Amino acid sequence: MDRNLALEFVRVTEAAALACSRWMGRGDEKKADAAAVDAMRKAFDVLRMDGTVVIGEGERDEAPMLYIGEKVGQAGADAPKLDIALDPLEGTTICAHGGVGAIAVIAVAEKGNFLHAPDTYMDKIACGPRAKGQIDLDKTPAENIRAVAKALDKDVEDVTVVILNRPRHEKLIAEVRATGARINLIGDGDVSAAVATAWGDSGIDLLLGVGGAPEGVISAAAMQCLGGDFQGRLKYRNDEEIERAKKMGIKDPLKKFTIDDLATGSVMFIATGVTDGALLKGVRFGSDGKAKTNSVVMRSQTGTIRTIEAYHDLDHKPPVAVPR
Secondary structure, three states, X not given: OOOHHHHHHHHHHHXXXXXXXXXXXXXOHHXXXXXXXXXXXXXXXXXXXXXXXXXXXXXXXXXXXXXXXXXXXXXXXXXXXXXXXXXXXXXXXXXXXXXXXXXXXXXXXXXXXXXXXXXXXXEEEEEOHHHOOXXXXXXXXXXXXXXXXXXXXXXXXXXXXXXXXXXXXXXXXXXXHHHOOEEEEEOOOHHHHHHHOOOOOOOOOEEEEEEEHHHHHHHHHHHHHHOOEXXXXXXXXXXXXXXXXXXXXXXXXXXXXXXXXXXXXXEEEEEEEOXXXXXXXXXXXXXXXXXXXXXXXXXXXXXXXXXEEEEEEHHHOOOOOOOO
16 A cells, blocks of 8 residues: 555544534534544545445445445546545544543555444454463453463553443453453543553553444554554344344354454554544644644554644635534
8 A cells, every 4th residue: 555645544534533623522422423524525535546435434324424335535547446444533422522532533454454344343352562462352351361461561450451331341340350450441432442552651451342343443453553462253232233244244243353354454544633532632723723633644564653743724724614
């Protein structure tokens, strides 16, 4: 994949972040998400690529744009054929309530290199590079925590596990607490949480629990770039979701997917902060008519990680609806 594309994609996540950040703390999840979707879709139009959304806003009859299967970019004879996994606003509730860690995110791979995951749940586990190969969904939480502690040369009591704060995780939380490990409970945003396990001094060592399957594919793409590890197994809510998974090419509904099953080959991960978090700072609007964004751009092919701080002159940006 052309490395210059990575810097083109950051303009797309910046556009989404700038748009939805106007709705930060205003309590309207739908309008925050719609602003991000609309801005991201428009920003794709200027990119020279033959892109297909494989992880997006849902099926065509559920989402007006950025739906699974939608074509994006300026396709031409020499345009690269790419698969796009995206979440214009990962953490809609976070943004709407002014919480921590909302991001606009895109993952990109050459055609056919992302798992086409249905919009269901996924049991996930993620860790950073030093513990790569030591974690396994088929192990108990205690076994995984001990394995990570050993790999990181830490006491179990110093390992921090991030878990979505959901009723479905009551048993998991109790099991982790029984080991003596520390827990960071989060309300939303498990892409950022997975990335945090491999992100410098985030203080997060392991991710456990059930979250969205589409977010699992995006997380796996990021972990490929960071050298971390990730596994996932789909958790279906009904028989209809199992049938949809089969139609999307998943032959074994109970398969344990490795990181290479979810995202492989040359992969890019691009994200821009919407609200402040462990991974990125959120959008800031200055008194000088400029907005400041913080983004990260990663490439698995080279292992390069770039952080980008950009200042946007709002007088020269396409108009964005300002909430009243």
